[in-house]
Amino acid sequence: MTAEQEHFSQVYHLIMAAWGSQAVRAIASLSVAEHLDSGPLSAQDIALRESADPAMTYRLLRAGVALGLLTYDADQGTFSPTPMLAVLHKDSPVSLKHYAQAAIGPTFWLPAVLLPESVAMGSPQVVQVLGSSVFEYFGKNPAEARQFSAAMTDLSTPVIREAAAAIDVGTAKTVLDVGGAYGAFVSELVRRNPRLTGSVLELAHVAAAVEDETRERGLEGRITGVAGDFFESVPAADIYLLKHVLHDWDDTSCRSILSNIRDAMRPGARLFIVEMLISDTGASTGAALMDMAMLFATTGQERDLTQFDTLLTAAGLRRTQATPLLSPYVLLEAEAA
Ligand SMILES: C[S@@+](CC[C@H](N)C(=O)[O-])C[C@H]1O[C@@H](n2cnc3c(N)ncnc32)[C@H](O)[C@@H]1O
Structure with a gap:
C-alpha cells in the first residue's frame, strides 16, 4: 500500500466509524449480549426474541463480527459473544449498554450533524433539531x-470508583x-463510608427516580x-x-453553579469536582471528542486546569488539590477562599 493509499484508508475508517457506532448502538438495543447468555444463537433466534426482521438482524450481527463483538460459526449458523460484547450487557460491572444507546441516539446524533454549522455560527444548533436545549428536551421526553x-x-462507573477511593471524607x-x-x-x-448519608440535587424528573435506583444498589x-x-440554590452539606x-x-453559568455551592457551604465544607482535563497540546482523544459533544449539544466545553481555577476563584472558592484519575479525568478539591 502506498502512503497515499494508507492515508486514504485511515480517513475512510474515521468516516465509516459513524456507521460502526450505530451498529454498536443497534446491537445494544437488541440486547444481543443478554440473549447470548444462554449460548450461541442464530440471527433468526435473536430476531424472534426481539420481534425484529431476521435477514436484517443477520446483517447487523455480521457487522458485529467485523467490529470484533461477535464470532460466527458458519457450520452451525450461530453467533457467539467475544469478551468485548460483555461491555454491552446490562449486568456487566462495567457496562456501556445505556451509553451506546444514549450517546449516539437522536438527542445527540441530530445536533451532531449540525457540527459544521455550530462551528460556523459560534453556538450549538441544538434548538433547530430538538426544539429546545438538551436538558429541556429531556424534561419533555421521559424515556430518553x-x-x-x-x-x-x-x-x-470506572472513574467514580477511583474518585471515591481518593476522597478522604474525614x-x-x-x-x-x-x-x-x-x-x-x-x-x-456512601458505600465506602458507612457514617455518610447522601442526597442528589437534580431536575425533578431525574430526582424522582433516585430513591428507586438507590434501593437497587x-x-x-x-x-x-x-x-x-442548581442555578437557583443548593442545599447545605459537608461534602x-x-x-x-x-x-x-458556559463560564457564566458555571460561576453561578459554583457560587450557589459556595453560598451553601458550612465552615469546613469541601467541594470535589470530577471532569476531563483538556490541553492545547497532546489533547487526549477522549477529552477532545467529548469536547465536540459539548460544542454541538451544549453551551459548555472541556477545560484545562487554569480555566477551572479561574472559575473557582471567581466563585469565591480555592482549589486545594488536583489528583489525576483514569486519563483524561481529574479530581479537583476546593474549599471556601
Ligand atoms: C452530564 S450529566 C452528569 C450526571 C452525573 N453527575 C454524572 O457525572 O454521571 C448533567 C446532569 O445535570 C443535571 N442538570 C441539568 N440542569 C440542571 C439544573 N438546572 N439543576 C440541577 N441539575 C441539573 C442533568 O439532569 C444531568 O443529570
Missing part, C-alpha cells in the same frame, strides 16, 4: 431522559451530589433525591460532588 441518566451511570456526615443524575457517585462514596434510606435547580456538570455550561 431515563436512558441518558442510565448512560451517565455507565460512563461514570468527619463529614452529609454529602450532596450536585446534578448527580441517578447518584452513582454519591452511592459509591442496596443503599435504601441512605440517599435521597432532592428536586431543584459537595460535582461530576461532569461544569462541562455542560
